[in-house]
Amino acid sequence: MTDLAAHDPSADFTTLRWLGDVDGHLELLDQTRLPIEVEYLPVRDVDVLFEAIRSLRVRGAPAIGIAAAYGVCLGLQSAATADESSFYQQLNATVKYLASSRPTAVNLFWALERMRLKAESLRGEFAPASLRAELLAESKRIHDEDRAMCRAIGMHGATLLQDGDGVLTHCNAGGLATGDYGTALALMYTAHEQGKKLKVFADETRPLLQGARLTAWELQHRGLDVTLICDNMAAQVMREGRIQKVVVGADRIAANGDAANKIGTYGVAVLAAAHNIPFYVAAPSSTFDLSLPSGDGIPIEQRDPREVTHGFGSSTAPAGVKVYNPAFDVTPARLIRGVICERGVISPVNADSIRSMLG
Numbered sequence: 529m530t531d532l533a534a535h536d537p538s539a540d541f542t543t544l545r546w547l548g549d550v551d552g553h554l555e556l557l558d559q560t561r562l563p564i565e566v567e568y569l570p571v572r573d574v575d576v577l578f579e580a581i582r583s584l585r586v587r588g589a590p591a592i593g594i595a596a597a598y599g600v601c602l603g604l605q606s607a608a609t610a611d612e613s614s615f616y617q618q619l620n621a622t623v624k625y626l627a628s629s630r631p632t633a634v635n636l637f638w639a640l641e642r643m644r645l646k647a648e649s650l651r652g653e654f655a656p657a658s659l660r661a662e663l664l665a666e667s668k669r670i671h672d673e674d675r676a677m678c679r680a681i682g683m684h685g686a687t688l689l690q691d692g693d694g695v696l697t698h699c700n701a702g703g704l705a706t707g708d709y710g711t712a713l714a715l716m717y718t719a720h721e722q723g724k725k726l727k728v729f730a731d732e733t734r735p736l737l738q739g740a741r742l743t744a745w746e747l748q749h750r751g752l753d754v755t756l757i758c759d760n761m762a763a764q765v766m767r768e769g770r771i772q773k774v775v776v777g778a779d780r781i782a783a784n785g786d787a788a789n790k791i792g793t794y795g796v797a798v799l800a801a802a803h804n805i806p807f808y809v810a811a812p813s814s815t816f817d818l819s820l821p822s823g824d825g826i827p828i829e830q831r832d833p834r835e836v837t838h839g840f841g842s843s844t845a846p847a848g849v850k851v852y853n854p855a856f857d858v859t860p861a862r863l864i865r866g867v868i869c870e871r872g873v874i875s876p877v878n879a880d881s882i883r884s885m886l887g
Contacts, residue, residue, distance in 0.1 A: 541566065541749070543591055543704055546598055546668065550660045551605060554598045556586045559704060563745040574603045574622055581629040581636075584736065588705020589779040589815055590674050593635030596626045597667040600643040604660050615656040619647055631827040632788055632856050634780040634817045639670055674707035677812040680870035682714030685775070685810055688866070688873070689715055691724040693772040696762060696800075698731045699790035700742040701777025701810065711810040712775045713746065715868065720752055728754045729765055733790060735835045735853070759792055766803040774800045778811040778867075785861030785877035786823025787811075794857040797864070806865040813869050813886055821879075823858035831855045 544556045554571040560583060561567045569585060571577050577599045580586050586595050603622030607615045623640045630636060646666045650659055689695065695716060702713035709717055716726055728747055733739035740756055747754035757765060765771055774796060778787040787793075787809045800807040820826060833851035837844060845851075866875035867882075874885045 541703070542568075543707065544586060544595055544598075546601075546664070546671075550601065550608075550657075550664050554595065554602065556580055556595065557704070558585045559587060559742060560585050562704075562741050571599075572602065574599055574625060577602065578626060578629050581626075587738070588700065588777070589633035589635040590678075590706040590711070590812060591704070592630065592633050593639035593814065594667075594671050594674055594707050596629075596636050597639045597643050597670045599626050600640065601660065601664045601667055604656075604663065608657055608660060610656050612651070612656065615659065616647070616651070619644065630829055632779050632829045635812075635814050638814045642670065643667070671707050674812065675709070677814075677870035678703075678706050678709035678711065678714050679718075681711055681810050681812065681868050682709055682718035684870075684872050685715035685808070685868040686718035686722060686724075688806075688808065688868070689719040689724060689726060689773060692726075693724075694727045694729060694770045696729045696731070696765070696771045696774045696796070697743060698739065698774075698776050698793050698796050699733045700738045700746070702743060702746045704742050704746055705777060710746075711777045711812065711868075712808075713743070715775055715808075715810060716747070716752060717750060720750075726753065727770070728752055729762075729771065730754055730756050731759050731762060731792065731796070732756060733792060734759055735839055737839075738790065762796055763799050763803075766799055766805060771800075771803075771805055774805055774807045776807075776809055778809050778815050779856060780820075780826050781809070781811060781816045781867065781882075782820040782823045782826060783816075783818045783882060784822050784879045785864060785867060785874070785882060786826070786858050787861070787864060787867070788823060788826045788828070788856045788858045791854055791857050794859045797859045801863050807859075807863055808866050808868060809859070809864055810868040813871065816869075816882065816886060818882075818886070823860065826856075826858055828857070829855040 558569045607618040702710035730739045730743040780788045831853045861877040864877045
């Protein structure tokens with residue numbers, strides 16, 4: 529465990545990493561402890577990873593996908609000496625179990641299916657012991673590809689930001705949500721490295737305060753000019769002319785460009801439209817779910833009511849009050865100026881443009 533006060537701000541953080549060989553383990557930066565403590569959680573079995581995903585110790589669509597890929601490797605450690613049939617039974621059971629951890633972030637299902645298909649493509653060619661090594665290598669490829677996608681998103685998206693821009697973001701779509709540089713925050717990091725001076729405004733993001741606890745910490749950690757605001761201040765900050773761009777991440781994007789992101793994003797998009805401020809979504813191609821024609825089909829996770837009534841341990845509502853606590857909302861494509869992915873900027877945001885970019 530590392531105290532934030534004692535943590536060297538010039539030292540980079542690692543959201544997740546695999547330590548060792550096929551019998552090694554996953555290590556996660558426990559995001560429930562930020563910003564007070566920087567603590568890394570060793571994950572040596574699938575049950576611990578399932579809990580870490582459910583409790584948001586690891587969060588953000590790309591990071592969840594990477595963690596799940598490594599989770600398949602953890603789930604197969606007990607099958608090292610199994611016969612082929614038992615090995616694949618264990619593989620399928622692990623994939624099914626991890627897929628039930630959270631419903632909205634499509635990267636989770638994308639990564640698990642990629643791992644399953646990789647194993648199926650090698651059926652009959654490798655013994656279980658060798659298959660485990662191949663699957664660990666595939667997990668690391670997924671991780672490396674995410675790093676490259678983050679950097680590419682940053683390069684494409686930084687062209688949209690001008691020196692002196694005020695940029696609003698909601699929730700956390702930075703390095704804490706990915707394998708490296710982030711999606712929405714990648715634009716800001718790249719622009720910062722190019723010498724552009726930005727003023728970033730971070731919504732606190734109720735009820736779990738990912739903007740206050742994570743985005744503000746991460747941006748400050750990397751030396752950017754960041755100002756924290758309450759969610760209900762966004763309209764006033766826009767009205768005062770402090771915001772020139774809005775950039776957010778996404779957990780799932782439908783074929784027509786409707787985008788699911790942390791609850792409150794839709795409201796920010798409506799406010800941006802009312803103030804004629806461009807609203808952008810940044811996400812890798814793995815976040816697109818082209819099987820869904822529109823955002824109407826995106827499953828929305830419902831979270832524990834106590835996140836609203838007892839945020840961080842203190843009671844803030846009367847006992848027994850009813851609570852509605854969706855974790856995500858869907859922003860219609862008509863409110864999105866562009867979607868920045870690793871291949872470029874999709875604009876206008878519609879089914880034809882998305883198909884043209886993604887192929």
